[in-house]
Amino acid sequence: MTSTSTAAIAGGPLRPAVVLGGNRIPFARAHGAYAGASNQDMLTSALEGLVARFGLQGKALGEVVAGAVMKHSADFNLTRESVLGTSLDAHTPAHDVQTACATGIETVGGVANKIRLGQIESGIGGGVDTISDAPLAFNSEARELFMQLNRARTTQDKIKIALKLRPKHFAPLAPQAGEVRTGLSMGEHQALTTHHWGVTREEQDELAMHSHNNMASAYDEGFFNDLITPFRGLDRDNNMRPGSTLEALAKLRVAFGKQFGDEATMTAGNSTPMTDGAAAALLSSEEWAIDHNLPILAEFMDFEVAAVDFVNGKEGLLMAPTYAIPRILDRHGLSLDDIDFFEIHEAFAGTVLATIEALGDEDYNKNVLGRDTVLGQIDRSKLNVKGSSLASGHPFAATGPRIVASLAKMLHEKGEGSLGLISVCAAGGQGAVALMRGR
Amino acid sequence: MSPTDSYTRFVNRPFGKQVAKTIGLPRPVPLRRHTQGDRLASGSILVIGESDAGNTVAEQLWAESYDVRRDPGLKQKFSAIIVAFDDAAHPSDLSERVLQVSAALRGLEPNGRVITIFRDPQDSSISSDANRIAVRHSVEGFTRSLAKEMRFGATTNGIILGQDVTMAAPAALAALRFFLSGRSAYVAGQFLTVSSSAGAVPADWDTPLADMVIVVTGAARGIGEAISETLARDGATVIGVDMPPAGEALTTVMNRVGGIAVQMDITDENAGNELLRMAEQRFGRLDGIVHNAGITRDKLLANMDAARWDSLIAVNITAPLRINEQLLAALGQGVVAENFRITALASTSGIAGNRGQTNYAAAKAGIMGMTQALAGQLAKTGGSINAVAPGFIETAMTDAMPAATREVARRMNSLQQGGRPVDVAEAIALFHTDAAAGINGTTLRVCGQSMVGK
Secondary structure (H helix, E strand, O other): OOOOOOOHHHOOOOOOEEEEEEEEOOOEEOOOOOOOOOHHHHHHHHHHHHHHHHOOOOOOOOEEEEOOOOOOHHHOOHHHHHHHOOOOOOOOOEEEOOEOEOHHHHHHHHHHHHHHHOOOOEEEEEEEEOOOOOOOEOOHHHHHHHHHHHHOOOHHHHHHHHOOOOHHHHOOEOOOOEOOOOOOEHHHHHHHHHHHOOOOHHHHHHHHHHHHHHHHHHHHOOHHHHOEOOEOOEOOOOOOOOOOOHHHHHOOOEEEOHHHHHHOOEEOOOEOOEEEEEEEEEEEEHHHHHHOOOOOOEEEEEEEEEEOOOOOOOOOOOOHHHHHHHHHHHHOOOOHHHOOEEEEOOOEHHHHHHHHHHHOOHHHHHHHOOOOOOOOOOOHHHEOOOOOHHHHOEOHHHHHHHHHHHHHHHHHHHOOOOEEEEEEEEHHHEEEEEEEEEO | OOOOOHHHHHHOOHHHHHHHHHHOOOOOOOOOOOOOOOOOOOOOEEEEOOOHHHHHHHHHHHHOOOOEEOOOOOOOOEEEEEEEOOOOOOHHHOHHHHHHHHHHHOOEEEEEEEEEEEEOOOOHHHOOOHHHHHHHHHHHHHHHHHHHHOOOOOEEEEEEEOOOOOOOOHHHHHHHHHHHOHHHOOOOOOEEEEOOOOOOOOOOOOOOOOOOEEEEEOOOOHHHHHHHHHHHHOOOEEEEEEOHHHHHHHHHHHHHHOOEEEEOOOOOOOHHHHHHHHHHHHHOOEEEEEEOOOOOOOEOHHHOOHHHHHHHHHHHHHHHHHHHHHHHHOOOOOOEEEEEEEEEEOOHHHHHOOOOEHHHHHHHHHHHHHHHHHHHHHHOOOOEEEEEEEOOEOOHHHHOOOHHHHHHHHHOEOOOOOEOHHHHHHHHHHHHOOHHHHOOOOEEEEOOOEOOOO
16 A cells, blocks of 8 residues: 555545556457457456556556456456466456446446545456357257256166257357347447438448548557557557548448438448457556556546436437436536547447437437536547547457547647546447546 | 577487587587576686786685686696786797696586686787787687687687776676676677776676666567566566567567566657656666667668668667667766666677678678767766677577578587577676676677687
């Protein structure tokens, strides 16, 4: 413990939690560069890169919190197992968090809260996901037979049960890509929202183009030199297409919302593909950062989660951030105009654009959000200026820490007091948003 | 890369040894290399020459309880033979001591050492004394030739004492210890010139770099990796630099040595200032830099293009020059140490030239020029700059050579084998110690006395 004052949780004042930096491995399109890598491999590598960047070898941190959306049941202790594979002191505790694509904001936010309360001095919030090594399970009929087999006592019983096994029992159960309660895929859900808000194909393609080109120039100017460590031969996100053009994007066929015919707008180009990857952000108290001579980039001020009723069709699946954004801004007495950088996760270009539309819509503000005034417009020149998920890809739980680390650096470069807002939508009609302030 | 090449393994087994002996093939042996805590010598050390230097060396080693002998005796075994010629005034003075060396030589153990000590032939105080100048050059020639007669991993090297410098100077002691120990495993037929009495003896010779912060460029693999490990072993904290695409390997190395990884292109205009900023923020100090990063773009000049020439020059010589300029501009402002030490990787190609490497040789010869040029400026505040020129070092790069070419290259030196990255790293580490401050502006070859060049 470096802090001498009483911890907030013991009656002392709250203190800031600051972001010192981050590290991620390049994100890879599923079934490609990282096909043989497990969640643990990738998370360990992301953590090791962070350790090397900040010289944390042999140091015990307060806690490492990470998680994965697609997780093997054997990985119940994924984060702790990963920590044990790093150069960190084994006295570093760890736990897993799992709340769909909001996992990464929840892990960072949880660490920040513990720091603010004085429970820990330092910590890492991370996330990892792999589609290439997704868990496959036996179907329920097969599982029932195997359980019976396990319970059988005599050899005769065992043979009797074993003879019931048929080829169909060996057809694996893949993880559901669709929403459990509606059966619709996330893309199909977004297609409904995109159509509802009248977002055009051109707008979506333009957003996608900016994402690719912004991220490519960020790479070229060396912005990611201290945010990324290569992994398995990849040193850039392999989904990124530098020099993306509207012409090329316009040629792509419709992928979601085909029921809308001519009005269908969502393509593989303006939707984020399945991706493998891992990311981590290092947070601490100010005292810890100073004691360890580490740079303070930004303050992690606050985060807020929200959920919507998408099951009954009352709201779009990925619209929960529109509920959380006004709440977090109001809590801090801020407006959209105060924000210097908006980091709105691009699950789909349509998600970002529908979110922006909704926040500026009078009827939505009044009748859905219950606000007297319209929250306002988002200045597009402040949106995803270093690119976002359409370019990098989106390994679900890794997206939060990716954004936190990049935004911290952007805010630090912008200057003290600059503000950044993060918005991440998630399956199950949930979403998480966060506020950060530059140092 | 195997720790010992297959031919060396073969000739060190009974059958292979017999074959090599019978038909006169080279018989390389595994070299003695340093591990922390090793003594300088395991057996007796013979010190020849009742001169100032000879007596000082004998007293020093005696004080550290080595078995020091002043006479070859009969059929005596020696780990090392040190012969002082510092008082020689004429070539005819050499005979007596040379013949004592001769008498003792058969008793030199495998991986033994012969070290000559003499005064600098370029010493301005004897500029008109042909006899003295002649004898000093004579010792040089004697040393180089004796080095070629060594067998079974033994080496001969020389310590040259500059004007008014005695063997009691910290750098003379550092040089002596380096040549005696396994740290100089792959150094043969070479000289360390001690030009001043600057420097200080470390509290512990096993951790002479304690508390120092040193940047190593190209730290992700090969020689840079070994340099990082060796500097860390000797007590330094390493700031490892490499290109962003090498980041994964760099991370592994830095986590092993407890350093920090910096992914950076050293050809960036601001690389030196950026390193300075980082060193200041993380450690509040910077004690040295190792310019190790380098590339090869081999082509005969007739086939050379701008891309090959320019990119090589940019990385191998322009970047070190510019980084030095930026770091030295901050001298005296509190972060860059007064006794700042720079080392750089030169190459035997830069000394002797190499077909297909006009660009590489130009850059590496430039490194040696840079070393001479900055020596005076650095010495003013107690700093130093030196270069190390590796010969055939076994790395992933040499593993990729055609087998026959590689096999020939390996044997073309007095030790009849390739060196290891750690051999280069040991020389670099020596130059970063405060003890070695009196060695400045030099280039040390780590080449097993390669037949290429001087």
